[in-house]
Amino acid sequence: xxxxxxxxxxxAVAPRLDRxxxxxxxxxxxxxxxxxxxxxxxxxxxxxxxxxSDFERVLGCPRNLLAARLRMLVEQxxxxxEAYKEPGSRSRPKYVITPKGMDLxxxxxxxxxxxxxxxxAPEGPTVLVRHRGCGARVEAQTRCDHGHHVQAHDMESVxxxxxxxxxxx
Amino acid sequence: xxxxxxxxxxxAVAPRLDRxxxxxxxxxxxxxxxxxxxxxxxxxxxxxxxxxSDFERVLGCPRNLLAARLRMLVEQxxxxxEAYKEPGSRSRPKYVITPKGMDLxxxxxxxxxxxxxxxxAPEGPTVLVRHRGCGARVEAQTRCDHGHHVQAHDMESVxxxxxxxxxxx
DNA sequence: AGGCTGAGTTTATTTTTATATACTCAGCTA
DNA sequence: TAGCTGAGTATATAAAAATAAACTCAGCCT
Numbered sequence: 274x275x276x277x278x279x280x281x282x283x284x285a286v287a288p289r290l291d292r293x294x295x296x297x298x299x300x301x302x303x304x305x306x307x308x309x310x311x312x313x314x315x316x317x318x319x320x321x322x323x324x325x326s327d328f329e330r331v332l333g334c335p336r337n338l339l340a341a342r343l344r345m346l347v348e349q350x351x352x353x354x355e356a357y358k359e360p361g362s363r364s365r366p367k368y369v370i371t372p373k374g375m376d377l378x379x380x381x382x383x384x385x386x387x388x389x390x391x392x393x394a395p396e397g398p399t400v401l402v403r404h405r406g407c408g409a410r411v412e413a414q415t416r417c418d419h420g421h422h423v424q425a426h427d428m429e430s431v432x433x434x435x436x437x438x439x440x441x442x
Numbered sequence: 443x444x445x446x447x448x449x450x451x452x453x454a455v456a457p458r459l460d461r462x463x464x465x466x467x468x469x470x471x472x473x474x475x476x477x478x479x480x481x482x483x484x485x486x487x488x489x490x491x492x493x494x495s496d497f498e499r500v501l502g503c504p505r506n507l508l509a510a511r512l513r514m515l516v517e518q519x520x521x522x523x524e525a526y527k528e529p530g531s532r533s534r535p536k537y538v539i540t541p542k543g544m545d546l547x548x549x550x551x552x553x554x555x556x557x558x559x560x561x562x563a564p565e566g567p568t569v570l571v572r573h574r575g576c577g578a579r580v581e582a583q584t585r586c587d588h589g590h591h592v593q594a595h596d597m598e599s600v601x602x603x604x605x606x607x608x609x610x611x
Numbered sequence: 612a613g614g615c616t617g618a619g620t621t622t623a624t625t626t627t628t629a630t631a632t633a634c635t636c637a638g639c640t641a
Numbered sequence: 642t643a644g645c646t647g648a649g650t651a652t653a654t655a656a657a658a659a660t661a662a663a664c665t666c667a668g669c670c671t
Contacts (some may be wrong), residue, residue: 296568298557299485305561309476309659316468320599325618331463332507335660340619361670365617373560375594379582380552381468384475387545388467392474397603399465401581404586405596411586413548417573418581424607425544427574434566478628494648504629509649532638534647615670626659635650641643 296435305349306377308333311342315370315377318352320400323367343368350372351377382413467606474518475546479503480511481553484539484546487521487568492536512537520546551582 306312310332317328328339346352351374357367382402389398402411415423463469475481479501486497497508515521520543526536551571558567571580584592 275503294498296563297482297485298554300482300557300560300567301561302553302557303481307476307478309479312472312476313463313469316466317448317463318525319594326616329618333463335619336619337661338659344462361669362616366501371550376556376559377552378551378594378597379584380556382584383546383549383552383582384471387469387549388469388471390545391542392470393467394465394604398467399602399604400467401602402597402599404588404592405598407586407588407590409586409588409590411584411592411597414583414585415548415551415580416583416585417576417578419573419576419578421573421576421578423573423580425488425547427549428571428580429574430569433570435563435568498648500648504631504648506630506651508619530639530647535649614670616668618666620665622661622662623663624659624661626657628655628657630655633651636648637653638646639644640645 302380305345306352308342308345310338311346312381314339315351315374315381318368318370318374319378319381323357323369324365325368326370346374349373379413382411386413411421422442471549474514474520477511477514479507479549480515483508483511483515484520484543484550487537487539487543488547488550492526492538493534495535497537515543518542548582551580555582 293315313332313334314328317331322328322331325339325343327341328334329336332339343352347354347368350371352368353371354366355369356364359366382400385400385402393399403409404411415425415428417423452546475484476596483497484505486500491497491500494508494512496505497512498505501508503511510519516523516537521537522540523535524538527533550605554569554571562568572578573580584594584597586592
């Protein structure tokens, strides 16, 4: 256990450690998926939509924002466009999630789960996520590399290699 | 397996199912924590900050927005204020996370993890989250109730009890 | 050739955020 | 009792984001 963790520590990180708040993976993730509509677009992709017009219809999101968000997601490698063609129509782009996009699923599942727990409709959740193999309900969890299920209060956040002090002002 | 899942299904939800996109736990969660600064405030609480002035200094967020976001988080029961008193100062409010707030940790860990994987500084992550008991790295995962680790493509999303068709337009 | 459709782009307007500054208010300290 | 401090509130302005509606453009269909 690190020296600064000994004696009287209550909080997760050394108090007064003047981190640079923008040098943070959470902030960097939110720069990409934290704008309005982005997560909901990903939700729709995850639920099986892939057409521009589907996103627009289901989300009710303005077209220019939808175009901007899709452009961002493609630039960032979270979605890719493929061509698809329906009989009688010309070829159009199809938005498909990449492995990098798939890696956002735990975060989105976490949001879904919190909403199900605290803000669901009286009848229950709108969508159930199940394991395709065994049919059991899927849940976002936090676990350590030893396989223990870790509750929030059993975590400690320690400075990593890129933790630089905030430049003095 | 449900009838609509048979034959030719590729996407996670029955195609053309006209869900009402706003009747969604993800959307409802984002209504509360999806505004700018909110998740970053929670991150700071999680890292051990609790004073108004700490949030302001570390995040560089405007005071009026900070006050508005804290008010929202308290209204929603994600944070509570307690009184704390430093010697020589009068009693002041301290923002403390509730169990309801703790339940957002899996989602926030998911965001952290994605940023660590795809947008970290060259030196590595800024913060490491460890299990207080065994010291091992903590990770956000998706698992089913049978304990299987479930990848995104092994999930299926099926309509839940509150899945009403979108009202015809 | 003319119309239709999906996938956007453009432009104008409104709403949110951001920034900056001044102000309040309680209680500790000199 | 006057000043200082932390935790806000109030107000004004500027910048950014969201919304709404009209417009473009390619290619299929008649």
